[in-house]
Amino acid sequence: MANLSAQAIALLVEELLAAISAVGPLGVELYLKLQSLLHLGPDEQANVVAAIKAGLAADAETIAAVEAWKQQVGL
Amino acid sequence: MRKKIILILVLLATTVACIHKQSGPVSAWERVNVNMAALAQINDEVATGIIAVQQAGTISVQQAAPILGYQETVAKDHIAIESILSAGSTEAGSKAVQIRGLLNEIKNQGTVLIQSGGLGVKNPKSQQSFTQDLQGIVNLAQIVLADYQLAEGK
Numbered sequence: 098m099a100n101l102s103a104q105a106i107a108l109l110v111e112e113l114l115a116a117i118s119a120v121g122p123l124g125v126e127l128y129l130k131l132q133s134l135l136h137l138g139p140d141e142q143a144n145v146v147a148a149i150k151a152g153l154a155a156d157a158e159t160i161a162a163v164e165a166w167k168q169q170v171g172l
Numbered sequence: 173m174r175k176k177i178i179l180i181l182v183l184l185a186t187t188v189a190c191i192h193k194q195s196g197p198v199s200a201w202e203r204v205n206v207n208m209a210a211l212a213q214i215n216d217e218v219a220t221g222i223i224a225v226q227q228a229g230t231i232s233v234q235q236a237a238p239i240l241g242y243q244e245t246v247a248k249d250h251i252a253i254e255s256i257l258s259a260g261s262t263e264a265g266s267k268a269v270q271i272r273g274l275l276n277e278i279k280n281q282g283t284v285l286i287q288s289g290g291l292g293v294k295n296p297k298s299q300q301s302f303t304q305d306l307q308g309i310v311n312l313a314q315i316v317l318a319d320y321q322l323a324e325g326k
Binding site: 155 | 198199201202204206208209211212213215216219220223226233235236240241243244246247248250251254257258
């Protein structure tokens with residue numbers, strides 16, 4: 098996989114987008130989120146920091162949503 | 173439709189596992205962190221999907237509670253791992269057992285939840301069953317574990 102040409106990778110991404118589009122808007126949204134993570138810049142440290150930040154933001158959303166749901170249903 | 177969903181899962185896992193960047197190879201360290209972020213984002217999508225179907229009355233509170241408990245565990249375990257990873261590769265190396273333990277917890281609890289059954293309800297957000305959604309999280313945890321072992325060996 099690491100030996101794929103840029104053209105092959107572009108084709109793979111297009112196929113992925115086409116497949117996910119068939120699922121619906123959420124699939125596209127998720128794809129775009131992942132795509133933003135896949136296009137890494139040259140600076141390793143910056144990439145790591147960006148990934149950690151994105152992951153922690155998702156965690157905060159998850160915990161907040163679950164806690165709000167628990168309160169709503171009385172758990 | 174089923175084939176397309178399987179194709180999506182395979183492509184998603186493959187693409188996430190085959191991250192590339194514009195200049196130079198992606199380091200094992202970058203791979204671990206980006207895949208961890210993807211896992212957290214998918215976990216968030218699953219949690220909001222489960223809440224939506226419960227609120228719509230498709231599943232009961234009793235059915236939703238253990239699944240959402242798992243989503244919260246995944247999020248908290250992920251935060252714990254990131255707090256170690258953010259300290260740098262040296263710190264992460266000294267806490268390898270802890271990191272592997274947290275990743276295994278995500279993987280194992282997800283597997284138990286899937287095996288408990290009753291999760292065949294379709295997630296309106298992903299248009300696939302919650303079993304398939306959870307399997308995606310378990311698969312990603314496995315990918316991150318493999319990435320992490322590669323990063324450790326570097």
